[in-house]
Amino acid sequence: MVGNTNSDSFAGKRVALCVSGGIAAYKAIDVLRGLQKAGCVVRVAMTRRACEFVQPLTFRALSDHHVLVDDYAADNPDPIAHITFSQSVDLIIVAPATANIIAKFANGIADDFITSTYLAAFAPVIVAPAMNTAMWEHPATLRNIARLRADGIHIIEPEHGRMACHTIGAGRLAEPDVIVQAALDVLSSQHSPSQVSSSPNPSSTMNINGFDFTGERVLITTGATREAIDPVRFISNHSSGRMGFALAQAAHARGAHVTVIAGITSVAPPAGIRLVRVASADEMHHAVMKEIERSTVFIAAAAVADYRPRERHAHKIKKNGDRSLTLHLEPTIDILASVAAHPSRPTNDLIVAGFAAETSDLIRHARTKLEKKNLDLIIANDVTREGAGFNHDTNIVTLLARDRIDAPRELPLMSKLETAHRILDEIKRLHPSHTHIEHDLGIESRL
Ligand code: CTP
Numbered sequence: 001m002v003g004n005t006n007s008d009s010f011a012g013k014r015v016a017l018c019v020s021g022g023i024a025a026y027k028a029i030d031v032l033r034g035l036q037k038a039g040c041v042v043r044v045a046m047t048r049r050a051c052e053f054v055q056p057l058t059f060r061a062l063s064d065h066h067v068l069v070d071d072y073a074a075d076n077p078d079p080i081a082h083i084t085f086s087q088s089v090d091l092i093i094v095a096p097a098t099a100n101i102i103a104k105f106a107n108g109i110a111d112d113f114i115t116s117t118y119l120a121a122f123a124p125v126i127v128a129p130a131m132n133t134a135m136w137e138h139p140a141t142l143r144n145i146a147r148l149r150a151d152g153i154h155i156i157e158p159e160h161g162r163m164a165c166h167t168i169g170a171g172r173l174a175e176p177d178v179i180v181q182a183a184l185d186v187l188s189s190q191h192s193p194s195q196v197s198s199s200p201n202p203s204s205t206m207n208i209n210g211f212d213f214t215g216e217r218v219l220i221t222t223g224a225t226r227e228a229i230d231p232v233r234f235i236s237n238h239s240s241g242r243m244g245f246a247l248a249q250a251a252h253a254r255g256a257h258v259t260v261i262a263g264i265t266s267v268a269p270p271a272g273i274r275l276v277r278v279a280s281a282d283e284m285h286h287a288v289m290k291e292i293e294r295s296t297v298f299i300a301a302a303a304v305a306d307y308r309p310r311e312r313h314a315h316k317i318k319k320n321g322d323r324s325l326t327l328h329l330e331p332t333i334d335i336l337a338s339v340a341a342h343p344s345r346p347t348n349d350l351i352v353a354g355f356a357a358e359t360s361d362l363i364r365h366a367r368t369k370l371e372k373k374n375l376d377l378i379i380a381n382d383v384t385r386e387g388a389g390f391n392h393d394t395n396i397v398t399l400l401a402r403d404r405i406d407a408p409r410e411l412p413l414m415s416k417l418e419t420a421h422r423i424l425d426e427i428k429r430l431h432p433s434h435t436h437i438e439h440d441l442g443i444e445s446r447l
Contacts, residue, residue: 011039013187016089016123018114019059021049023164024096024130024173029054031095032062034180040187043085045069045114047101071113082116089123093183095156096130096173099141105153106144124186126271128156128179133169149257154272156182182271189253211255212428218256219295220244221288221335223263225281227308229327230317238390239303241265242416243355247299248273250420259295261287263302266391281305281332288335293344297427300336300354303390308332337373351431353377353423359384363408366400376430377401379423380408387413395419399426 015035019028028044035042044059045068056067071081086092094101094114101114105127110116118125127148135141136158149155156179159172173179222244226234241262248258249270258273261284269275276291278284281304292298307329317325336354339345345352352375356366359382366380380398381388388396397419398410411422 009039010035010184010187013040013091014089015040015042015183015187016085016092016117017042017044017059017063018092018094018117019044019046019050019054020094020096020098020101020114021047021051021053022096022098022130022173023053025050025053027173027176028095029058029062030176031093031179031183032059034176035183036062038180038184040183043068043089045085045117047112047114049098068113071116082113083120086117086121086123089121091183091187092118092121092123092125093128093179094118094125095128095179097127099129099131099135099138099144102127102129102141102144102148106147106151124152124154126154126156126179126182126186128174128182129158129171130173131158131171132163132165133167133171136169136171149272154182154186154252155274156271157275160277178268181268185249185270186272189249213251213424214255216251216256216297217295218248218251218258218297218299219288219291220247220251220258220260220299221263221284221302221304222248222260223265224303225263225284225305225332226279227281227305227332228312229309230313230315232316235305235308235329236264237303237305239263239265240267240391241269242267242391242393243395243420244299244301245269246416246420247301247423250417250424251297254424256297259291261291261302263304281308281335285333285335285338288339289342292339292342292350293348295350296348297351298336298339298353299423299427300339300352302335303357304335305332334373336375340374349431351376351427353379353427356380357383362398363400366398366408367405370400370402370405375402377423377426392416397423399423401426401430403430 017032019025032042042063043065044063046056059067068081104115105118110119145155156174158170159174160170161172162168163171223241224237224239226236228234248260252258252272260273261276261278263278263284276287278287310328310330340352354375356369356378358365362380362382366378370378378400380400381395385396387394393415394413395416396413398408400408
């Protein structure tokens with residue numbers, strides 16, 4: 001499901017869809033259709049190998065344009081197509097991207113139309129890898145992906161699941177609607193000058209902060225956790241993941257390396273981030289602890305279940321006549337508090353921020369949480385207010401920083417992306433020296 005497909009806003013946006021040779025090439029058809037539905041004009045380029053999986057004619061018929069495979073082909077109407085093509089588009093998407101094309105991009109090899117286009121392009125590039133799990137997890141591929149990230153390329157992490165080679169693991173092309181949403185997110189973040197002047201708060205929608213999070217490694221939790229009762233039932237909540245994904249999008253746009261540990265979400269993640277999926281509070285805690293030592297900023301935006309069933313029944317609980325059923329719950333671990341208490345926090349200068357979702361006495365509860373959990377920043381929101389909280393694109397929050405505990409700063413109703421930028425501004429204020437920490441590309445972990 002693609003959230004942001006108002007075709008007016010993307011009308012006339014020119015997208016190059018580059019298809020390389022993998023079994024997932026057929027999914028590029030849905031990517032093409034999704035982009036067209038949003039109003040984009042799509043031109044397709046293919047590698048020779050891709051043509052063995054899907055005929056160029058299919059893309060030609062659907063895109064209504066010549067499909068570029070070879071600059072030098074007799075039927076190519078433009079003899080220097082890799083230059084004209086690459087420099088006349090607003091966005092380049094490579095989906096599926098094989099290990100081979102990723103390696104070529106990472107090393108500047110330009111031996112065919114798509115790789116030459118990549119080198120000649122000014123437009124942002126989204127790469128959606130798809131390959132066998134062993135190839136995806138090979139150190140060479142991880143190194144190449146890390147290099148592409150460092151070059152500013154948006155990577156859409158492949159999914160975990162059953163592969164065409166009958167194995168189960170990471171490497172499946174992300175779903176077409178995820179790729180389309182990522183493309184629309186990148187296109188929306190390219191602002192025209194008219195949008196600058198009309199924005200009531202340019203600093204939060206525009207990236208006028210520049211890349212002030214370059215070198216930061218931002219870790220974010222988002223979405224709802226699911227606590228199993230039996231194989232078919234669980235305890236959860238209404239969180240959509242919007243706020244955490246907006247923070248991820250904003251931090252990525254400001255130059256951070258972003259990892260999101262996401263529970264159950266109902267909106268697509270932004271492009272360019274590393275996504276780790278979990279279900280329960282326990283899994284989220286483990287995933288966070290694996291990442292925390294190499295993070296410089298932690299933001300807990302997840303709606304973590306505070307309690308879980310004390311036992312998970314191995315079989316479906318059967319109805320027992322008219323008798324009531326009692327579930328015994330036990331507390332889950334507080335992930336935010338355990339990050340704040342992590343022994344590496346002082347050494348790493350880790351900034352720790354959390355949310356306080358309240359229905360009454362907002363500031364008092366938020367202040368208590370900030371002190372009790374030993375946070376640098378708490379973002380308080382009264383979820384009963386119109387336009388705030390779950391399942392809205394907007395939010396109304398109050399920022400409470402550890403050094404201004406008596407001076408809460410209430411922000412007006414604004415989009416979650418704008419709110420995210422204000423939160424990042426506050427994190428920067430709390431720790432201005434937290435910049436340009438260079439990290440070795442080699443430490444990119446395996447998913
Ligand atoms: N949080 C967490 N792990 C938990 C519970 C909460 O990391 N097990 C984080 C949330 O992501 C949020 C913050 O703690 O950033 C506060 O969550 P909230 O639900 O508002 O408060 P609680 O601490 O759970 O307290 P209460 O439910 O009593 O208000």
